[in-house]
Amino acid sequence: MAKRIDVSGLSAFYGTTKAIEDISMSIEPRSVTAFIGPSGCGKSTFLRTLNRMHEVIPNARVEGKVLLDDENLYAANVDPVAVRRSIGMVFQRPNPFPTMSIYDNVIAGLRLAGVKKKSVLDDVVERSLKGANLWNEVHTRLNKPGAGLSGGQQQRLCIARAIAVEPEVLLMDEPCSALDPISTLAIEDLIGELKSQFTIVIVTHNMQQAARVSDRTAFFNLAGVGQPGKLIELDDTQRIFSNPSVQATEDYISGRFG
Amino acid sequence: MTVTAVVEDSRPVGRSLTANRLPKWAPAAVAVGSIALGCGIGAAAGLASHLQWGLLSAALFLLISYGLSARVEGRRQAKDRFATSVVWVAFILAVVPLVALTVYTVQQGMDVVNGNFLSHSMKGVLQSGPGGGIYHALIGTLEQVGLATAIAAPIGLLTAVYLVEYGRGKLAKAVTFFVDVMTGIPSIVAGLFILSVWNLALGFGYSGFSGSLALAILMMPVVVRSTEEMLKLVPNELREASYALGVPKWKTILRIVLPTAIGGITTGVMLAVARITGETAPVMMLVFGADYINNNPFDGPQQSLPMYIWTQYSQVNNDFGYARAWGAALVLIAFVMGLNLVARGIARWRSPKSGH
Numbered sequence: 001m002a003k004r005i006d007v008s009g010l011s012a013f014y015g016t017t018k019a020i021e022d023i024s025m026s027i028e029p030r031s032v033t034a035f036i037g038p039s040g041c042g043k044s045t046f047l048r049t050l051n052r053m054h055e056v057i058p059n060a061r062v063e064g065k066v067l068l069d070d071e072n073l074y075a076a077n078v079d080p081v082a083v084r085r086s087i088g089m090v091f092q093r094p095n096p097f098p099t100m101s102i103y104d105n106v107i108a109g110l111r112l113a114g115v116k117k118k119s120v121l122d123d124v125v126e127r128s129l130k131g132a133n134l135w136n137e138v139h140t141r142l143n144k145p146g147a148g149l150s151g152g153q154q155q156r157l158c159i160a161r162a163i164a165v166e167p168e169v170l171l172m173d174e175p176c177s178a179l180d181p182i183s184t185l186a187i188e189d190l191i192g193e194l195k196s197q198f199t200i201v202i203v204t205h206n207m208q209q210a211a212r213v214s215d216r217t218a219f220f221n222l223a224g225v226g227q228p229g230k231l232i233e234l235d236d237t238q239r240i241f242s243n244p245s246v247q248a249t250e251d252y253i254s255g256r257f258g
Numbered sequence: 259m260t261v262t263a264v265v266e267d268s269r270p271v272g273r274s275l276t277a278n279r280l281p282k283w284a285p286a287a288v289a290v291g292s293i294a295l296g297c298g299i300g301a302a303a304g305l306a307s308h309l310q311w312g313l314l315s316a317a318l319f320l321l322i323s324y325g326l327s328a329r330v331e332g333r334r335q336a337k338d339r340f341a342t343s344v345v346w347v348a349f350i351l352a353v354v355p356l357v358a359l360t361v362y363t364v365q366q367g368m369d370v371v372n373g374n375f376l377s378h379s380m381k382g383v384l385q386s387g388p389g390g391g392i393y394h395a396l397i398g399t400l401e402q403v404g405l406a407t408a409i410a411a412p413i414g415l416l417t418a419v420y421l422v423e424y425g426r427g428k429l430a431k432a433v434t435f436f437v438d439v440m441t442g443i444p445s446i447v448a449g450l451f452i453l454s455v456w457n458l459a460l461g462f463g464y465s466g467f468s469g470s471l472a473l474a475i476l477m478m479p480v481v482v483r484s485t486e487e488m489l490k491l492v493p494n495e496l497r498e499a500s501y502a503l504g505v506p507k508w509k510t511i512l513r514i515v516l517p518t519a520i521g522g523i524t525t526g527v528m529l530a531v532a533r534i535t536g537e538t539a540p541v542m543m544l545v546f547g548a549d550y551i552n553n554n555p556f557d558g559p560q561q562s563l564p565m566y567i568w569t570q571y572s573q574v575n576n577d578f579g580y581a582r583a584w585g586a587a588l589v590l591i592a593f594v595m596g597l598n599l600v601a602r603g604i605a606r607w608r609s610p611k612s613g614h
Contacts, residue, residue, distance in 0.1 A: 051502065053498065053501060053502060056497075056498060056501055058426060081501075081504055081505070081506045082504065083504075084501060084502055084503065084504040085503075085504030086504075088502060088503070088504075089498075089502035091495060091498065091499065091502075093495060095493070095495040095496055095498075095499045097496060097499070097500075097514060097518070098496070098518055099514075099517045099518050099608075108500070108503060108505075108514075109503035109504060109505065112500070112503070112505045112509050112510075112513055113504065113505070158499070161499075161503065162502070162503070165503055165504060
């Protein structure tokens with residue numbers, strides 16, 4: 001199910017401003033790849049180019065290629081909606097649909113894609129909530145509003161919602177930045193479990209988190225304010241945090257800047 | 259070090275954190291006192307208008323609460339009390355006409371409104387005599403407003419969806435501009451427009467529908483504006499969450515954005531309905547008015563409540579006419595208030611829930 005991603009020569013723009021420049025990298029299937037780097041270096045922008053969410057913003061555009069296995073996501077006749085079905089996303093702030101119950105939130109993707117059969121949906125809800133380590137906490141109140149859960153529970157609900165549509169890749173944009181340490185731990189454990197099925201890419205500002213959860217780490221940096229962000233290096237997490245090959249990476253992770 | 263020392267030195271020695279405060283019931287007491295005083299002075303000076311008594315009391319209230327507070331609590335507190343008092347006085351000045359209007363209409367209309375009044379038309383009723391009712395006007399208003407809503411609500415809703423979700427560039431700017439202009443169109447102008455296009459150029463006769471067209475023109479910009487504001491309130495994160503699940507844009511709008519905003523949208527539409535229910539000018543010009551029941555809004559003159567009130571007051575122009583006008587006014591107010599309550603109910607029922 002999990003697929004690999006190959007990016008080559010990718011640049012992203014907001015209007016005339018270039019946000020990231022000429023990024024090439026490979027993301028391995030069934031592994032966790034973490035993006036770290038100072039604020040404004042384009043980590044989130046790059047993440048959003050991977051499932052064509054970047055172009056949702058008015059005047060935003062992308063140049064370059066993103067291959068999911070062997071298909072170019074930016075080829076002329078690719079439907080962004082289909083791309084997003086196979087590459088799911090979890091956002092920084094938990095965003096369950098406020099009009100929907102917990103149950104409806106989990107199956108939102110399927111129901112809006114036209115799946116109606118109750119038995120199928122029931123199965124998906126149980127499997128996804130169990131997959132997101134939330135089943136035990138909410139299975140008695142599936143019909144209560146999703147917005148009534150705590151922040152950490154809401155974020156796991158959003159993860160359940162994302163994995164319910166069975167994507168090949170799961171993108172996470174700072175999924176723990178709005179959560180307390182206990183909820184963060186729950187989500188990190190979950191990421192460890194999910195990587196057996198999905199290709200996971202996670203943006204994080206927390207370097208300990210990158211070190212804890214990821215197999216490979218990419219460091220992004222920008223030359224100065226107003227300059228586009230660039231990929232500095234991508235390597236095994238252990239190597240990045242012990243013996244990086246670029247001086248800027250070492251400076252950043254040892255806290256000398258950023 | 260020197261800086262902190264200076265700051266500490268500049269603090270007056272021995273200032274207490276407690277100060278004299280007026281008791282909690284003081285503002286109420288001052289209010290009662292100044293009203294009594296105001297009425298007393300008014301009566302003594304022989305001022306005929308009770309409005310003058312009231313304004314006198316309000317001015318006394320402001321003065322006394324400032325003076326009293328300044329004596330007991332100090333200048334800063336006095337200013338605070340003064341500002342609070344001004345807010346209260348302004349609030350009461352705003353509420354008095356509303357309450358007076360409602361109470362007076364209820365007083366005048368109560369005796370007139372009964373089963374007979376609601377279920378009979380004016381057909382064959384002598385204008386110089388008692389009797390008759392508003393059934394034909396009620397039917398007319400319901401049909402005209404219903405048709406206008408059926409035209410304006412969908413167009414307005416879709417326009418707002420276009421402006422918020424799709425509109426970019428010149429077309430969106432032009433639409434916004436014309437919606438703003440339309441908001442300010444006087445109702446008589448909307449009536450004249452339909453009269454010249456629909457009735458004169460295209461040759462259709464007087465009908466309820468013709469009035470509905472003018473009402474729809476008046477209603478549309480209000481619906482667009484309120485729906486637009488409600489759609490803008492829907493957080494972008496919800497749209498992105500939906501896109502990220504592989505849901506197409508149109509389905510996101512239909513199933514995520516509109517349901518999230520539906521409470522506010524319904525309220526906006528209901529308020530727009532309430533606004534056009536009271537329109538008289540275009541109805542007069544296009545529906546023409548009738549004494550008899552005409553259930554067909556597409557053919558022939560009809561009646562409507564605002565126009566009925568106008569006819570009874572200015573055309574019939576006797577005590578029986580006045581009484582019927584008050585009765586119709588009461589029904590009209592009750593109708594609009596009912597719509598408002600329904601709108602509030604829907605808004606509360608459909609608003610996103612966060613409870614446990």
